[in-house]
Amino acid sequence: TKDTGAYKCKAHNSAGVGQDIGTVFIENSRVPTYSSGEAIYEVFVVFHDKGYTAYEPSHCHIEHQVENTFQMFKILPEYGETLKTLCPENGSCSWGSAVNVKNKYIYVAQPKQNRVVVIEIQDRSNPIEIIPTDKIPVEMHYIEHLDQVWILCWNEENALDAGTKTVVVIRQASEDMQHHIVHTQPIANRFDLVQEIFLPPNNDMGHKFQHGYAVHTQQQALYKLHLEGMKYTKMIDLHAYSCVPKSVAFISLGGQIIVHCEAPAGEPKHSQHLVLDYVTDAVLSQKD
Numbered sequence: 309t310k311d312t313g314a315y316k317c318k319a320h321n322s323a324g325v326g327q328d329i330g331t332v333f334i335e336n337s338r339v340p341t342y343s344s345g346e347a348i349y350e351v352f353v354v355f356h357d358k359g360y361t362a363y364e365p366s367h368c369h370i371e372h373q374v375e376n377t378f379q380m381f382k383i384l385p386e387y388g389e390t391l392k393t394l395c396p397e398n399g400s401c402s403w404g405s406a407v408n409v410k411n412k413y414i415y416v417a418q419p420k421q422n423r424v425v426v427i428e429i430q431d432r433s434n435p436i437e438i439i440p441t442d443k444i445p446v447e448m449h450y451i452e453h454l455d456q457v458w459i460l461c462w463n464e465e466n467a468l469d470a471g472t473k474t475v476v477v478i479r480q481a482s483e484d485m486q487h488h489i490v491h492t493q494p495i496a497n498r499f500d501l502v503q504e505i506f507l508p509p510n511n512d513m514g515h516k517f518q519h520g521y522a523v524h525t526q527q528q529a530l531y532k533l534h535l536e537g538m539k540y541t542k543m544i545d546l547h548a549y550s551c552v553p554k555s556v557a558f559i560s561l562g563g564q565i566i567v568h569c570e571a572p573a574g575e576p577k578h579s580q581h582l583v584l585d586y587v588t589d590a591v592l593s594q595k596d
Contacts, residue, residue, distance in 0.1 A: 309334045312369075333369055351429050353414060357400035362433040372433045376401050383426075383437040383486050391421055394435055407450040407457060410482045415457050417445040424448075424459065424478070426487070439487050442474045449507040450481065453516040454536055457481045459489070460505055473502045475522070477538055493539035503527075506556035507535070515560035517586075523553045526573055530556075532589065544589045549582060550575060563587060 312334045318327040352365040362372040376395035384392065395401035395418075404417030413436075414427040424445060426437035442461035449458045457478040464472060476489040503525045508517035519541070522531040530544040530553055546553070551569035558565055563586040571578040583593045 331370065351433055353406075353427070353429070353433070355401070355403040355406070355416065357402075359394060359401060360427075362429075374434060378435060381435060381438060385438055385440050386486075392438075394425065395421075404446045405448045407448045409450055409457065410452065410455075412482050415448060415450070415478070415481065417441075417448055417459065419444045419446055419462075424457075437487065439478060439489065441476055441489050445476075447505075449505070449509075451507065451535055452510055455479070455481050455483075456535065458505065458507055458520075460502070473504075475502055475505055490538065492533070505533075506553075508558040511558070511560045513560045517558055517560075519586075521553075521556055521565075526552060528552055528572060530567065542589065544584070546582070546591075549580070549591065549594060550578070551580070551582060558586075564592065 312332060314329055314331050316327060316329050318325065320326070350365050351371065352363040352368075354361045354363065357376075359373065359375045359378065361370060361374075363369065364371050374394065376393065377397055378394040379392050381392070402418060402420040404419045406414050406416035408429075409415055412428065412430055414429055416425050416427065417423075418425060422443050422445065423441055424439040425435050426439065427433060428436050441459055442463060444462035444464070445459045446462050447460040450456070451458065459476050459478070461474050461476060463474060475492045477492065478487050478489055481487070503523050505520060505522050507520040518535060520533045520535055521544075522533055522540070523529070524531070528546045528549075528551055530546065531540050532542040532544060533539070534541045546567075546569070549569065550571055551567065552572050553567050554570050555568045556565055557568075565584050565586055567582040567584060569580050569582060579596070581595050582591050583595075584591055
C-alpha cells in the first residue's frame with residue numbers, strides 16, 4: 309500500500325504539453341471491509357464549496373466524492389423546490405451544521421438554499437433527499453431517543469445572528485420515508501420570538517431527557533420545551549438573579565442543568581452560573 313498516493317502524468321505531442329494529477333489507491337486485503345451488517349460502518353465526511361468527500365476514517369482513504377452538480381436524489385420535495393442539484397451549478401456549496409442520525413444518515417443544512425439534505429452513509433454515501441425548511445437553517449440537533457432533528461432558522465440573511473428566528477422539527481428522521489418539517493408551538497401566537505435553543509445531547513449514561521429550553525432576546529427567563537410534544541410547558545423566571553441565559557449544560561448524573569448567565573442590557577457586565585433542578589426548575593445554587 310506504500311504506492312497509494314497522488315501521481316502526476318505529463319504528456320506532450322505536436323499540439324503541445326499537458327499534465328494532470330490523479331489519486332491511486334492500492335487495496336490491502338488485510339484491511340477489514342465495512343458493511344451494513346454486523347460490522348460497524350464508519351465514514352468521515354468533509355463538506356466543501358465543491359460538494360463533499362467521504363473518507364474511510366481509519367486510514368483516511370477517499371471512499372466517495374459527490375460534486376455540486378449531483379441530482380440523482382431518491383426523494384425530492386413535492387412542491388416549491390426549484391434547485392434539483394446538490395448546490396447551485398454556477399456557485400459554491402454553502403453548508404450549515406450537520407448531525408449523525410443513528411449511523412444511517414447525515415442531515416446537513418444548506419442555509420442559502422433554505423433546506424436540509426439527507427445523505428445515506430451505509431452504502432455509497434450519496435444524497436437521497438431534499439427537505440425544505442424555513443429560511444436560513446443554521447443550527448441542528450438530533451434527539452436520538454425521539455428520532456427528531458431540531459433546526460434553528462435565522463429567517464433574515466442580513467441580520468446575521470440578531471434577526472427573528474423559528475424552530476422546526478423533522479420527525480422519524482431515521483426512517484426511510486419522505487420527511488417534512490413541523491413547527492413548534494408558537495409563543496403568544498408568534499413563531500419568531502426565539503433567540504436560541506438548548507437541547508440535551510446524547511450522554512454515556514443513556515438518560516433520556518424529555519425537555520429542552522428556548523430563550524428570547526434579552527429576556528431573563530428560560531422557556532421549557534417538551535420535546536416529544538414540541539410545545540412549551542413553563543416559563544422559568546430568572547429576574548431575581550438578573551440572568552439573561554446564554555448557554556445550558558445538561559448534567560445527567562443528579563438531574564440538573566447549569567445555566568450560564570449574563571447581565572441584562574443597561575446593567576454592569578456580570579457573568580454567573582445557576583444550577584437548577586431539572587424536574588422542579590428550582591435554583592439550587594448561584595456562583596459568579
